Amino acid sequence: MLKLKNDALEFIADMANGDARSALNAVELAVLTTQPTDGVININLTTAQQCMQKRALNYDKNGDNHYDTISAFIKSMRGSDPDAALHYLARMIYAGEDPKFIARRIVICASEDVGNADPHALMVAVAAAQAVEFIGLPECQLNLAQAVVYIACAPKSNASSSGIFRAMQDVQKITTSGVPIHLKDSHYPGAVNLDHGTGYKYAHDYPGNYVVQQYLPDELKGTVYYEPTENGVEKKIKESLKRLRGNS
Secondary structure, three states, X not given: OEEEOHHHHHHHHHHHOXXXXXXXXXXXXXXXXXXXXXXXXXXXXHHHHHHHOOOOOOOOOXXXXXXXXXXXXXXXXXXXXXXXXXXXXXHHHHOOOOHHHHHXXXXXXXXXXXXXXXXXXXXXXXXXXXHHHXXXXXXXXXXXXXXXXXXXXXXXXXXXXXXXXXXXXXXXXXXXXXXXXXXXOOOOOOOHHHOOOOOOOXXXXXXXXXXXXXXXXXXXXXXXXXXXXXXXXXXXXXXXXXXXXXXX
C-alpha cells in the first residue's frame, strides 16, 4: 500500500511543471527506494525531494512568498541589479513558477521602468515571451535570463507609464467637447457637410514634417503628459520635443 503525504504530492506536482512522466518517475523511484512500515510505503516531503533531486523552497504560488519574490524580482530589474534579478528568476524557476507568468512581468517592466530610454528593451522582452511559448522549460530559462539581464542593465524611464496614468485620470474627471473638428474623419459620406477635417494641416506637407496645430480637445489645450528624461535614447526624444513644443 502506498501513502503519499500532501506536501510531498504538491512538491512533485510543482517540480514536474506539467510533465506527467517526470512526476510518475519520481513516485516510482520513491516506491522502489522506501522501506515499507507495516506493509505501507509512506512517501514524505524529504523522500519526494530526493527523488526529484531538488529541495523544497519556501514558495507558495498562492501565498505571500510568491508575491514577495515577484516583487523583489521586479524591483531588482527596476533598480538595475542584474545579479539580484537573476537570483529571483532562478528561485521562481526552481520552485516551479509558470514561465509565462514570469515572461509577462518582464514585458510589463520593459515598458513601465525602461520605456523609451531604451526602446529595444520591449523588443527583447516580447521575444523572450514568444520563446517561452515556442521552446518551454528548461531551455526557455536562457531566454528569460537574457531579457532579465538586458532590462536590468538598460537605462531607466517611467515617463511613458506616468504619462498614461495622468492621461487616464484626466479622461475620468474632465469632460471634453470631443475631438477638434479639423481632426475628425472626413472620408465618410456626409462628413464634408459637417465641416469634418476642415482646416487640417497635413504634417508631411511642411518643412521638417511638422506644423503647429492643436490636437488635444479645447479643455486640455497645452496639457503635457509625456515628460521624457535625460536617460538613454529618451534624451534625444526630449531635445526633439523641446524644439517642437517651443514652436507651439
